[in-house]
Amino acid sequence: MDQSDLPRRHQESLFPSVGLFYDEPIELRRGEGQFVWDADGNQYLDFFGGIATVSSGHAIPEINEPVKAQLDRICHSSTLFLIRSQIELAERIREMTPAHLDKVLFVNSGTEANEAAFLVTTLARNSNELIALRHSYHGRSFATINASGQSPWRSSTLSPLQVHYAQSPYCYRCPWGLSYPSCGVRCADDVEEIVTTTTSGNPAAFIAEPIQGVGGFITPPPEYFVRVQEILTRHGIPFIADEVQTGWGRIGVTDFGFQAYGIRPDVVVFAKGLANGIPIGGLIATDELASSIRSLSLSTFGGNPVSTTAALANLNYIATRNLRENALAMGIHLKERLFELQDRHPAIGDVRGLGLMVGIELVRDRHTKEPAPDLLRKVQEEAKRRGLIVGRGGLHANTIRLCPPLIVTRSDIDAAVEVLDAAFAAAVSA
Numbered sequence: 001m002d003q004s005d006l007p008r009r010h011q012e013s014l015f016p017s018v019g020l021f022y023d024e025p026i027e028l029r030r031g032e033g034q035f036v037w038d039a040d041g042n043q044y045l046d047f048f049g050g051i052a053t054v055s056s057g058h059a060i061p062e063i064n065e066p067v068k069a070q071l072d073r074i075c076h077s078s079t080l081f082l083i084r085s086q087i088e089l090a091e092r093i094r095e096m097t098p099a100h101l102d103k104v105l106f107v108n109s110g111t112e113a114n115e116a117a118f119l120v121t122t123l124a125r126n127s128n129e130l131i132a133l134r135h136s137y138h139g140r141s142f143a144t145i146n147a148s149g150q151s152p153w154r155s156s157t158l159s160p161l162q163v164h165y166a167q168s169p170y171c172y173r174c175p176w177g178l179s180y181p182s183c184g185v186r187c188a189d190d191v192e193e194i195v196t197t198t199t200s201g202n203p204a205a206f207i208a209e210p211i212q213g214v215g216g217f218i219t220p221p222p223e224y225f226v227r228v229q230e231i232l233t234r235h236g237i238p239f240i241a242d243e244v245q246t247g248w249g250r251i252g253v254t255d256f257g258f259q260a261y262g263i264r265p266d267v268v269v270f271a272k273g274l275a276n277g278i279p280i281g282g283l284i285a286t287d288e289l290a291s292s293i294r295s296l297s298l299s300t301f302g303g304n305p306v307s308t309t310a311a312l313a314n315l316n317y318i319a320t321r322n323l324r325e326n327a328l329a330m331g332i333h334l335k336e337r338l339f340e341l342q343d344r345h346p347a348i349g350d351v352r353g354l355g356l357m358v359g360i361e362l363v364r365d366r367h368t369k370e371p372a373p374d375l376l377r378k379v380q381e382e383a384k385r386r387g388l389i390v391g392r393g394g395l396h397a398n399t400i401r402l403c404p405p406l407i408v409t410r411s412d413i414d415a416a417v418e419v420l421d422a423a424f425a426a427a428v429s430a
């Protein structure tokens with residue numbers, strides 16, 4: 001099927017801010033497991049998974065069959081009626097999270113879920129101040145773009161929130177020029193400095209992604225969040241964990257990033273990978289925070305029967321196929337192989353991540369660490385030509401993001417690394 005006129009039609013009819021990958025954008029028409037096919041029939045190994053969203057793989061019968069059956073029974077009723085799968089999913093999420101997290105609200109995207117987290121914390125604390133991290137990304141709406149610490153994504157600086165930005169735990173580009181572990185995790189202390197010097201002393205919340213996704217898979221050192229939580233507890237500030245990319249086993253063994261970092265957030269925000277590609281978002285919060293909305297409030301599609309059925313089937317698939325364990329083992333193998341690649345390609349400045357959330361930061365020179373976004377684009381094109389889809393991110397769009405479905409095998413990883421090896425060689429000599 002011809003896809004040649006789609007880029008023109010896309011440009012004519014969609015907002016210009018809706019960007020596309022590649023000099024010649026492709027339409028992905030079909031997927032199966034970790035593979036996708038474009039309209040010309042070309043096959044790709046999918047190492048981006050619809051931006052860390054297709055967690056169990058494409059077109060998985062065990063997930064799609066219950067969804068089809070639900071569509072045939074009833075597709076929508078609104079939250080004004082009891083929805084069995086919504087209740088079951090809320091119960092399941094309560095089981096997966098610590099006991100102090102008690103109440104779930106379902107919405108339709110990560111953006112909307114963060115909006116709800118901001119609403120409950122600002123109401124409960126009677127404050128519109130938020131502490132966020134630089135290099136973060138929390139969504140595209142009025143409040144969430146301004147909670148995001150990256151100017152390329154900030155189309156407006158108008159905001160209902162007063163946001164204060166702490167330094168990111170970005171070891172590769174430490175803002176103080178320090179090295180881990182002799183740095184003493186200075187970035188955690190910055191949260192205290194922000195609280196005491198830039199806020200009224202009563203901020204509504206602190207929000208952070210366990211691993212900064214759009215920021216380029218920036219992976220904090222192991223003690224960072226424990227230290228931050230100590231500071232927040234001392235000041236009585238709620239912790240919002242934005243698990244939109246890190247949730248549901250992506251980073252290996254634990255369901256969520258906050259568990260891997262050994263902390264107890266007051267709100268956990270989720271979306272993306274929960275329903276394997278069917279739109280869903282939500283949050284789980286303490287009873288006290290959940291009760292702070294006293295006005296009428298509803299989400300028409302929140303907890304929709306189709307999306308919550310998909311989520312339940314997806315969580316079953318992840319649990320019964322041991323995909324969290326696979327994410328851990330495959331993530332270790334992927335990083336090992338990428339460290340080998342780093343020895344051969346000087347443009348690879350940093351390899352980082354946990355589980356199947358792995359970033360490769362590209363630089364023009366390892367000494368100056370000057371970002372190399374042009375090279376990244378070439379590598380991405382060369383990888384596509386060789387049948388591999390990878391993502392990109394980072395403030396300078398110079399980090400390759402690898403976040404394949406959690407079902408990938410050792411041989412998929414070896415194949416992907418081989419393609420990247422050839423793509424780097426071709427891109428550098430182009």
Ligand SMILES: Cc1ncc(COP(=O)(O)O)c(C=O)c1O
Pocket residue numbers: 051108109110111112114137138139140209213214242243244245271272281
């Ligand atoms: C950490 C994080 N939070 C929130 C969002 C926003 O989610 P959505 O695009 O579903 O609105 C994203 C999207 O990439 C994200 O990565």
